[in-house]
Amino acid sequence: MARPLKIGQNEFKFKKDAIAHYKAILNSYDFGHSLNDSDYEAVIDLLYYDYLNCLGTEGELQEDSDEAQELVENSVDTNAEDISIEDIKVARVQFNTKCFEVFYSDNTSQYISYLMLINNPKYDPEMLFYAACRNAVHADIHAVKQGYFDNHSVKGQVKCQETGILSKWTELAVDHRQPHTFSIIVDRFKEVNNFDFDAIEYTSSLDNQLIFKDENLTQSFRDYHKAKANLRIVRKECNSSRTGLARVKKTTKDLTIK
Structure with a gap:
């Protein structure tokens, strides 16, 4: 029997349930709008979940929102110090579709796909x-x-x-x-x-x-x-x-x- 998918404090019985959860968050915002606090934390948890998969350490660290945000913020590589995530918005991308865009304190940003992060297998x-x-x-x-x-x-x-x-x-x-x-x-x-x-x-x-x-x-x-x-x-x-x-x-x- 497949193990439940745990992303932050949320546990999903099936992968499709996690996908539906993040799809609902994405579609609840217009282009250019920032996420509210709870949705922001949910996306931070998703980034943290992917980061742990990459390191092969999923489940070995305490999965709370504060630690999740700290690890994800620190995973950004720049020459500046104290880089942090400042905002997450819903962006307009190709074919007028939506995706999450993460904004950092060094004035950079990146698009992320919840589908790729959830579907990503353990890294070989x-x-x-x-x-x-x-x-x-x-x-x-x-x-x-x-x-x-x-x-x-x-x-x-x-x-x-x-x-x-x-x-x-x-x-x-x-x-x-x-x-x-x-x-x-x-x-x-x-x-x-x-x-x-x-x-x-x-x-x-x-x-x-x-x-x-x-x-x-x-x-x-x-x-x-x-x-x-x-x-x-x-x-x-x-x-x-x-x-x-x-x-x-x-x-x-x-x-x-x-």
């Missing part, structure tokens, strides 16, 4: 590797965005490099130009090095990010990413519409050379 070794790679270059990508604003900002806005629309910091994301999407860069890095993923060790940074225990591996990926990545600053809806593009997963029907 390659997924942990991907997360650590993403965290390894977060500061580098942030620096690219900051540099673009420093050089091109007019009254706090710059032009999206794809649409030409003047946009604020929170409306823009750093996009990896095809064919070197981030997932492709990670895949090529794995192929070049032929890693034994079960042997790779991870730890948490001071701000509770999943990182490689071997600092040389972190630097190696940073160098490889720097050599391969072609970046642009684009509006988030442009970036999100290409999420997963060029990422091909193996299936049981795939044929391989023996």
